[in-house]
Amino acid sequence: xxxxxxxxxxxxxxxxxxxxxxxxxxxxxxxxxxxxxxxxxxxxxxxxxxxxxxxxxxxxxxxxxxxxxxxxxxxxxxxxxxxxxxxxxxxxxxxxxxxxxxxxxxxxxxxxxxxxxxxxxxxxxxxxxxxxxxxxxxxxxxxxxxxxxxxxxxxxxxxxxxxxxxxxxxxxxxxxxxxxxxxxxxxxxxxxxxxxxxxxxxxxxxxxxxxxxxxxxxxxxxxxxxxxxxxxxxxxxxxxxxxxxxxxxxxxxxxxxxxxxxxxxxxxxxxxxxxxxxxxxxxxxxxxxxxxxxxxxxxxxxxxxxxxxxxxxxxxxxxxxxxxxxxxx
Amino acid sequence: xxxxxxxxxxxxxxxxxxxxxxxxxxxxxxxxxxxxxxxxxxxxxxxxxxxxxxxxxxxxxxxxxxxxxxxxxxxxxxxxxxxxxxxxxxxxxxxxxxxxxxxxxxxxxxxxxxxxxxxxxxxxxxxxxxxxxxxxxxxxxxxxxxxxxxxxxxxxxxxxxxxxxxxxxxxxxxxxxxxxxxxxxxxxxxxxxxxxxxxxxxxxxxxxxxxxxxxxxxxxxxxxxxxxxxxxxxxxxxxxxxxxxxxxxxxxxxxxxxxxxxxxxxxxxxxxxxxxxxxxxxxxxxxxxxxxxxxxxxxxxxxxxxxxxxxxxxxxxxxxxxxxxxxxxxxxxxxxxxxxxxxxxxxxxxxxxxxxxxxxxxxxxxxxxxxxxxxxxxxxxxxx
Numbered sequence: 001x002x003x004x005x006x007x008x009x010x011x012x013x014x015x016x017x018x019x020x021x022x023x024x025x026x027x028x029x030x031x032x033x034x035x036x037x038x039x040x041x042x043x044x045x046x047x048x049x050x051x052x053x054x055x056x057x058x059x060x061x062x063x064x065x066x067x068x069x070x071x072x073x074x075x076x077x078x079x080x081x082x083x084x085x086x087x088x089x090x091x092x093x094x095x096x097x098x099x100x101x102x103x104x105x106x107x108x109x110x111x112x113x114x115x116x117x118x119x120x121x122x123x124x125x126x127x128x129x130x131x132x133x134x135x136x137x138x139x140x141x142x143x144x145x146x147x148x149x150x151x152x153x154x155x156x157x158x159x160x161x162x163x164x165x166x167x168x169x170x171x172x173x174x175x176x177x178x179x180x181x182x183x184x185x186x187x188x189x190x191x192x193x194x195x196x197x198x199x200x201x202x203x204x205x206x207x208x209x210x211x212x213x214x215x216x217x218x219x220x221x222x223x224x225x226x227x228x229x230x231x232x233x234x235x236x237x238x239x240x241x242x243x244x245x246x247x248x249x250x251x252x253x254x255x256x257x258x259x260x261x262x263x264x265x266x267x268x269x270x271x272x273x274x275x276x277x278x279x280x281x282x283x284x285x286x287x288x289x290x291x292x293x294x295x296x297x298x299x300x301x302x303x304x305x306x307x308x309x310x311x312x313x314x315x316x317x318x319x320x321x322x323x324x325x326x327x328x329x
Numbered sequence: 330x331x332x333x334x335x336x337x338x339x340x341x342x343x344x345x346x347x348x349x350x351x352x353x354x355x356x357x358x359x360x361x362x363x364x365x366x367x368x369x370x371x372x373x374x375x376x377x378x379x380x381x382x383x384x385x386x387x388x389x390x391x392x393x394x395x396x397x398x399x400x401x402x403x404x405x406x407x408x409x410x411x412x413x414x415x416x417x418x419x420x421x422x423x424x425x426x427x428x429x430x431x432x433x434x435x436x437x438x439x440x441x442x443x444x445x446x447x448x449x450x451x452x453x454x455x456x457x458x459x460x461x462x463x464x465x466x467x468x469x470x471x472x473x474x475x476x477x478x479x480x481x482x483x484x485x486x487x488x489x490x491x492x493x494x495x496x497x498x499x500x501x502x503x504x505x506x507x508x509x510x511x512x513x514x515x516x517x518x519x520x521x522x523x524x525x526x527x528x529x530x531x532x533x534x535x536x537x538x539x540x541x542x543x544x545x546x547x548x549x550x551x552x553x554x555x556x557x558x559x560x561x562x563x564x565x566x567x568x569x570x571x572x573x574x575x576x577x578x579x580x581x582x583x584x585x586x587x588x589x590x591x592x593x594x595x596x597x598x599x600x601x602x603x604x605x606x607x608x609x610x611x612x613x614x615x616x617x618x619x620x621x622x623x624x625x626x627x628x629x630x631x632x633x634x635x636x637x638x639x640x641x642x643x644x645x646x647x648x649x650x651x652x653x654x655x656x657x658x659x660x661x662x663x664x665x666x667x668x669x670x671x672x673x674x675x676x677x678x679x680x681x682x683x684x685x686x687x688x689x690x691x692x693x694x695x696x697x698x699x700x701x702x703x704x705x706x707x708x709x710x711x712x713x
Binding site for chain 1: 396397398399400441445506507585587588589590591592593594595596597623624641645646647649650651652653654656671672673674675676691692694695698699702703704705706707708710711712713
C-alpha cells in the first residue's frame with residue numbers, strides 16, 4: 001500500500017518563540033525549537049526516512065502563517081528553504097508591527113506583550129489546504145479522489161446494522177472498506193503547531209476533522225509549546241482533531257524536548273509509522289481528551305452549559321437574550 | 330413538487346402473491362432501467378467539463394440567514410402494508426427493501442450532520458400502529474431496531490390515522506425547542522381511512538411525505554396544511570436517496586421560540602480497568618473508554634445520549650460545531666476563465682472558480698471538496 005503524508009507547519013509564533021529562547025550555563029540552547037534551526041532539519045530527516053520506508057510514497061509540506069498558506073515542498077522537488085525564510089521574515093516583521101501598535105502595559109524594562117504574536121491563526125486554513133491537496137493527488141491516481149471514496153461507501157452493502165458502534169466508527173469502517181476495495185493510498189496529515197489555539201476557528205478546524213474522518217484521512221498533531229511554564233495548556237483543538245480522525249497527539253514535555261535531536265527522535269518514533277501498523281505497536285495514548293465547551297460570553301471552559309436552540313451558541317449561564325443571534329428567550 | 334405520473338401509476342395494488350423471496354435484509358445491486366435522473370449523468374464522466382458544470386448546478390444556491398430548527402425531532406413513519414413487499418419496477422426489488430436500505434444510509438448521514446437531534450420510528454401494518462423506537466439520538470439503537478423489520482411483516486393495510494395519532498400523542502411531551510418533523514413513507518395508492526381530527530394536531534409540524542407508488546391527492550393536500558412541508562414521488566432508488574438528502578438541512582421555522590437548552594459536555598476518559606457504564610441499548614456494558622456525566626458522574630459509554638440518572642443531555646462539543654454549516658455555509662463560488670493556478674492545490678484545470686469574498690481562485694476539484702466536505706474556504710480563514 002502506498003502512502004502520502006502532508007505536513008502542515010505553523011510559522012505564526014516564530015517571533016514569540018525566538019524571544020523566549022534561552023541557553024543554559026554551558027551555553028547550550030534550551031528551547032523552544034526554532035523553525036529554521038531545529039524544526040526544518042528534523043523534518044528533513046523525517047521525510048528522508050519516510051521516503052526510504054515507503055518507496056511509492058508522496059509527501060508535501062505546507063507552511064502557514066496568519067496571512068498566508070503556501071506549499072513549500074513536495075516529493076521530487078525537496079523543501080524550498082527560501083520560501084520558508086521569506087514567510088518567516090514576513091511574519092516576524094508583521095509581529096513587530098503588531099507589537100508597536102499594541103499599548104504598553106508593562107514596565108519599560110520588560111518586553112511588550114502582545115498575545116497575537118503567539119497565536120496560530122492559520123492552522124485551519126493550512127489543514128483545509130492539506131485536505132484539498134490530498135484530494136488533488138488522489139484524483140490523479142484514482143479518478144474521483146475523496147468523492148470516489150465516499151460514494152463507494154455510500155453504495156456499499158450495509159444491510160447488517162447490528163454490532164455498529166456509533167456513527168463515527170461506522171463512517172470510518174466504511175471508508176476502510178472502500179480502501180480495501182479500491183486498494184487506494186493511505187493518506188495522513190501531520191500538523192505541527194508552534195503557537196496557541198485560535199478559538200474563533202474552532203468550528204472550521206472541526207469541519208476539517210469531519211471531512212478527513214469521512215474520507216479516511218488520519219490527522220496527527222505535534223504541539224511545540226512556547227514557554228517554559230509546565231502548566232501551559234495542552235491544545236484542546238488539536239487533541240480533539242486527532243481523536244476524531246484516529247490520529248496521534250503529542251506534546252514534548254519540556255522545551256528542551258524540542259531541540260538537540262529530540263524532535264527528530266519524536267518524529268521518527270511516533271509519527272513515521274503508518275496508521276495500519278500502529279495497532280501492533282504501542283502508540284502514544286492520550287489519557288483524557290477534553291470535550292468541554294467554551295462559553296461564548298466569558299471564554300471559560302464549562303462542563304454544563306446552556307445552548308441557544310437557534311444558533312447553537314454555548315453560555316455558562318442562562319441568559320435572557322442570546323448574545324450571538326440576539327434572540328430574546 | 331409537481332411530478333408527471335409514470336405510465337405504471339394506474340396499476341392496481343398487487344396482492345403480494347408475487348412477493349420477493351428475501352425479507353429485505355440484503356439488497357443486491359439490481360439494474361435499474363429508469364436512470365432518467367440528471368444526477369446520474371453528473372457522475373458518469375467525472376472529469377468531463379460538462380459533467381463538472383452539471384454537478385455544480387446541482388448545488389443549492391446561497392442559503393439566506395434564516396431561523397432554522399437546529400435541534401431536530403424527527404418521526405419516521407413507515408408503511409408496512411402488503412403492497413410494500415410487492416415487486417416494484419422503479420424501486421426494485423420491492424419498496425420495503427429499497428426504503429429500508431435508503432433509510433439506513435440516510436440515518437447515518439442525518440445523525441452525522443445533526444447530532445443534536447432525536448429520531449423515533451413508527452410503522453403500521455394490519456391496520457395498527459407500532460412504536461418501533463422511541464425518540465433517541467443513538468445511531469446504533471436506531472439501526473438495530475430498523476434491522477429487526479422483515480419483509481414478512483408487510484401485511485394487511487396501513488393505518489395512517491393511527492400513526493399520526495401516535496405522533497400527536499408524543500408531541501405535547503416535547504420540550505418545545507424544536508419543530509417536530511414527520512417523514513412518511515407511504516406505499517399505497519389511496520388512503521383507506523379518513524384522517525379526521527388528527528390533521529389539526531399536526532398543523533405545527535413539518536410534514537415530509539414520500540409517496541412511493543404514485544401521487545395521492547389527499548396526502549399532497551395534507552402537506553399544504555403544514556409549513557414547511559415537502560411532497561415527493563420518487564422515480565427510482567437514486568431519486569429517493571437524493572430527495573431524502575434535501576431533508577438533511579434543518580427546516581426553516583420563523584415561529585420557533587428561542588430557548589436556552591441545558592447540555593452537559595463530558596470528558597472522554599480511558600481507563601486500564603474496564604468500568605461498568607450505561608449504554609443506549611439499555612444493558613450496562615464494561616468499557617475502557619467512557620464519559621462521565623458532569624452533574625452526577627454517572628458513566629456512559631457513548632454520546633450523544635441522555636444521562637440515565639439526572640436526564641442531562643450529554644453531547645460532544647464538536648457535534649455542536651456541525652450545526653454551524655447550516656447557519657454559516659460558505660457561498661457558492663463563481664466560475665471564471667482559467668488563468669491562475671488553484672490556491673489550494675496548485676493545479677490549473679479546465680474549470681476554475683473563484684470565491685467572491687476573498688478573491689482566491691480554486692479548481693473544480695477543490696471547489697467540490699470545500700462545498701461537499703470541508704465547508705471551509707482557506708482564503709476566507711486568513712487575515713487580510
